[in-house]
Amino acid sequence: MSEGSSLSRRHLLAGAGGLAVAAGASGFGMGRASADDPPSGAAAFAFHGKHQAGITTPAQDRLHFAAFDVTTDSREDLVALLREWTDAAAAMTRGKPIGAGDPTPYDAPPTDTGEALGLPPSGLTLTFGFGPTLFEKDAVDRFGLSGRRPHGLRRLPHFPADNLDPTRSDGDLCVQACADDPQVAVHAIRNLARIAFGTAAVRWAQLGFGRTSSTSTSQATPRNLFGFKDGTANLKAEQQKLVQKFVWAQPGDDPRAEWMAGGSYLVARRINMRIETWDRTSLREQEHLVGRDRQHGAPLSGGEEFTPPDFEVRGSDGPLIPLDAHVRLAHPGQNDGVQILRRGYNFTDGSDALGRLDAGLFFIAFVRDVDQHYVPMQMRLSARDGLMEYLQHTGSGLFAVPPGIRPGEYVGQRLFES
Amino acid sequence: MSEGSSLSRRHLLAGAGGLAVAAGASGFGMGRASADDPPSGAAAFAFHGKHQAGITTPAQDRLHFAAFDVTTDSREDLVALLREWTDAAAAMTRGKPIGAGDPTPYDAPPTDTGEALGLPPSGLTLTFGFGPTLFEKDAVDRFGLSGRRPHGLRRLPHFPADNLDPTRSDGDLCVQACADDPQVAVHAIRNLARIAFGTAAVRWAQLGFGRTSSTSTSQATPRNLFGFKDGTANLKAEQQKLVQKFVWAQPGDDPRAEWMAGGSYLVARRINMRIETWDRTSLREQEHLVGRDRQHGAPLSGGEEFTPPDFEVRGSDGPLIPLDAHVRLAHPGQNDGVQILRRGYNFTDGSDALGRLDAGLFFIAFVRDVDQHYVPMQMRLSARDGLMEYLQHTGSGLFAVPPGIRPGEYVGQRLFES
Numbered sequence: 001m002s003e004g005s006s007l008s009r010r011h012l013l014a015g016a017g018g019l020a021v022a023a024g025a026s027g028f029g030m031g032r033a034s035a036d037d038p039p040s041g042a043a044a045f046a047f048h049g050k051h052q053a054g055i056t057t058p059a060q061d062r063l064h065f066a067a068f069d070v071t072t073d074s075r076e077d078l079v080a081l082l083r084e085w086t087d088a089a090a091a092m093t094r095g096k097p098i099g100a101g102d103p104t105p106y107d108a109p110p111t112d113t114g115e116a117l118g119l120p121p122s123g124l125t126l127t128f129g130f131g132p133t134l135f136e137k138d139a140v141d142r143f144g145l146s147g148r149r150p151h152g153l154r155r156l157p158h159f160p161a162d163n164l165d166p167t168r169s170d171g172d173l174c175v176q177a178c179a180d181d182p183q184v185a186v187h188a189i190r191n192l193a194r195i196a197f198g199t200a201a202v203r204w205a206q207l208g209f210g211r212t213s214s215t216s217t218s219q220a221t222p223r224n225l226f227g228f229k230d231g232t233a234n235l236k237a238e239q240q241k242l243v244q245k246f247v248w249a250q251p252g253d254d255p256r257a258e259w260m261a262g263g264s265y266l267v268a269r270r271i272n273m274r275i276e277t278w279d280r281t282s283l284r285e286q287e288h289l290v291g292r293d294r295q296h297g298a299p300l301s302g303g304e305e306f307t308p309p310d311f312e313v314r315g316s317d318g319p320l321i322p323l324d325a326h327v328r329l330a331h332p333g334q335n336d337g338v339q340i341l342r343r344g345y346n347f348t349d350g351s352d353a354l355g356r357l358d359a360g361l362f363f364i365a366f367v368r369d370v371d372q373h374y375v376p377m378q379m380r381l382s383a384r385d386g387l388m389e390y391l392q393h394t395g396s397g398l399f400a401v402p403p404g405i406r407p408g409e410y411v412g413q414r415l416f417e418s
Numbered sequence: 419m420s421e422g423s424s425l426s427r428r429h430l431l432a433g434a435g436g437l438a439v440a441a442g443a444s445g446f447g448m449g450r451a452s453a454d455d456p457p458s459g460a461a462a463f464a465f466h467g468k469h470q471a472g473i474t475t476p477a478q479d480r481l482h483f484a485a486f487d488v489t490t491d492s493r494e495d496l497v498a499l500l501r502e503w504t505d506a507a508a509a510m511t512r513g514k515p516i517g518a519g520d521p522t523p524y525d526a527p528p529t530d531t532g533e534a535l536g537l538p539p540s541g542l543t544l545t546f547g548f549g550p551t552l553f554e555k556d557a558v559d560r561f562g563l564s565g566r567r568p569h570g571l572r573r574l575p576h577f578p579a580d581n582l583d584p585t586r587s588d589g590d591l592c593v594q595a596c597a598d599d600p601q602v603a604v605h606a607i608r609n610l611a612r613i614a615f616g617t618a619a620v621r622w623a624q625l626g627f628g629r630t631s632s633t634s635t636s637q638a639t640p641r642n643l644f645g646f647k648d649g650t651a652n653l654k655a656e657q658q659k660l661v662q663k664f665v666w667a668q669p670g671d672d673p674r675a676e677w678m679a680g681g682s683y684l685v686a687r688r689i690n691m692r693i694e695t696w697d698r699t700s701l702r703e704q705e706h707l708v709g710r711d712r713q714h715g716a717p718l719s720g721g722e723e724f725t726p727p728d729f730e731v732r733g734s735d736g737p738l739i740p741l742d743a744h745v746r747l748a749h750p751g752q753n754d755g756v757q758i759l760r761r762g763y764n765f766t767d768g769s770d771a772l773g774r775l776d777a778g779l780f781f782i783a784f785v786r787d788v789d790q791h792y793v794p795m796q797m798r799l800s801a802r803d804g805l806m807e808y809l810q811h812t813g814s815g816l817f818a819v820p821p822g823i824r825p826g827e828y829v830g831q832r833l834f835e836s
Contacts, residue, residue: 062600062627066769106702113697114645114712115764118638182480182600182627183641186766190643190775194697201773207627207766209480209600220536223601225608227532279531279612284524294532346533348604348625349767351484355619357608 041181044121047093049404051248051262054125055341055366056237058216060178063208063345063362064185065268066193067171067397068200070134075143079416081199085128085175085192086410092188095121098195113194115187122181126188128411129174129266129399137172148415150249150257152265152370153400159382159393168270168395171203176266176364178343182207204395206270208345208362215343221297221305224361225273225346226390228290229297232305233331235341246373247341247366249403259414262403264366267374270347270395273360278390289386291325299327324386335377341366360391370398459599462539465511467822468680469666472543473759473784474655476634478596481626481763481780482603483686484611485589485815486618488552493561497834499617503546503593503610504828510606513539516613531612534605542602544610545594546829547684547817552590566833568667568675570683570788571818577800577811586688586813589621594684594782596761600625622813624688626763626780633761639715639723643691643764643777644808646708647715650723651749653759664791665759665784667821677832680821682784685792688765688813691778696808707804709743717745742804753795759784778809788816 045053070078088098099111135149136142155170175192179185186207193202212224213231217238224230235242244250249260278286283294291309292299299309300320311328313320321328332339343366348359367373382388402412463471488496506516517529552560553567573588593610597603604625611620630642631649635656642648653660662668667678696704701712709727710717717727718738729746731738739746750757761784766777785791800806820830 107700109698110645110701110704110712112645113643113693115641115643117641117645117713183764186627186764186777190693190777193773193775194694197694202769202775203773205768207768209604209625209627223533223535225531225533227528227530227535275531275608276612276615280527282525283528286528294528295535346601346604348482350623350625351620355487355611355621357611357620359604359608 041120041122043123047090051404052127054127059211060123061180062182064177064189066189066205067203068173069203070172070200072199077199083410084195089126093124122179122184124179127176129401131171134172151254162393168204174399206362208347210346212344213342235339246339264401265370266399266401267365268397269363271361272392272394274390275357288322291321291327326387329385338373459538459540461541465508469822470545472545477629478541479598480600482595482607484607484623485621486591487621488590488618490617495617501828502613507544511542540597540599540602542597547592547819549589568672580811586622592817624780626765628764630762631760653757664757682819683788684817684819685783686815687781689779690810690812692808693775706740709739709745744805747803756791
């Protein structure tokens, strides 16, 4: 790929205001849920800005998420890694190979691994986060950061029915790569992992093949692997006041973590779905568990997909939306008005030894305050949601996502230097 | 999704001549390798025809491949499964839910699992095959088919350096689902597996996220995870005489398997790439191992990507294309003129316990005669190809792919009834 030809295909969009608006050359929104809404490989989102991209960015189609263990004890090496990651991310999100301006000597390994050469940016975003163990692990303040650990940044509590695999949970660092072409997302994680060699190593990773949430009103609502539309009531980027209230950490939120202002907290949950059991459940039961109809996604209280559910209206057998329906328990009206920006992906990792699909939802949410905005709702869902019979949480992670990067800065610089 | 609205989006293409030509509403070719070549979700390939679709069909972007063990002893149940699969495949490849004409009672499980409702056909093809063990297993003629087993249909021989995982190898049946939307491919395999409940169970499955071959001259050459263009010299659908010679089983090829005329043999090999080792290899070494330059894919003997390699031209240190270069050993000129139709996909299944990418190439080829057209070349590559230092074959399968299905027939009917 010559620089010239690749740049000519690109359509770099300003996103400095935090809200990166997707618009390919053809004017299509990104994130495809119908034939009317094809992906536009040429779209690119600005890497620099007030907030990191990949949060309110309209959800791309594909995910490669990786959590890393830091393997060095040197704060200097850790900072050097974040600097290198920043440069690499800035290049890759523009569709450029790493080190493009700096040709590789023939007798050295190529700086970029090359499998995305010739591919457009494909809407790639890279979103970086810091796990609780980066600040303190086994009571050791590894990098002199423990005094700056955000109050809410600790391992999530045990929720009823959790069955977590430690090899799919936690981590010192995380990177969320989203793109409309999986080869572009995989290339990005691979090259970041390669840069980290000797400083950090991949602890676990998850690929997601289809978004399960809309994060913009421009996107159609996609379906999860239960066959239902998911995320109808999701917080959308266009709801700017609510996004300020429920997504972005604000100055004053946490006196010891002022460096987080403009950032957010990433909750990751690997939720296996008991697909085969679900598939043997009647349509009636499925709709009662979800609280919506399958065909259109309308609440069982009536109307269309976006009609607000009416939890009071009753039929002959009780409320039309049952008391343990997912839509009732997850609804803001039942959760002190809390709204969540979800950004999850369907996954399937093949089949297990019994031939059952190892598949489900890789839940990602971005919240301003995990103790107010995530934990209470998940406690309620884990304990009471009828759907839990068909779900098993097998992985978990919580990460502080620092604010956006200004040109010349590196990811998380305000944590290390302010 | 209502029938009417879904049909209006579709653009069903005739493919009865065996060569299904892709053209979305916008006239784009399918199989995306550059921004100039976006996928068209609206494209659909005919399910019925002289040959099964998914072989010479221009390679779609995504793969879900599944191998099944038949769990019944009843020939009748096996045939009933093939009938049900045929009906389901005919519906899904047109973007229709299974059992669309036959609405589900509210108190029964839905006939279709629903996660592809509202999605276009996305170029879905479903290609069915029969493994050697369907004909005979542990010296038992399970379904009265052993007299009709094609001569070449047996477990592939052991190749030097094979390290096969039995849980990723073999199988009685296989289904190759290819589509431009992974949710559509996953939906198809899931629903076929669901239909098979009690008759056959998934033995292993593989997802592929990016095609590594072009099967049509309309497609740009994609890159594999070594960062090199792959499949430049691949047999293309447009080379109709060569396709007849090297892909389709012909009448008279095998007297006891006349039912295979118009079919082909599917070779599947899961090839792990030692990504981290490769990434530490110099560009010089990489290019010498492949025999092409990385940037453009031109042979090291000079020219452009599609310039034929000149194996005689020498530099000061010997042949410009080294004796153990992949392009030399795999070239038709070095293999009695044999040409192969490859249809492989990049895969990554996350990271292993050491944090290394579990990734590589899921090789798929369709050949007329496996003993002439695949085994000798793979023996040569396994023994002598310099690239083998960076590869490990971890899965393997061989399947007889019966000819295309005529309307009213079921998959493989000529095996069971002629």
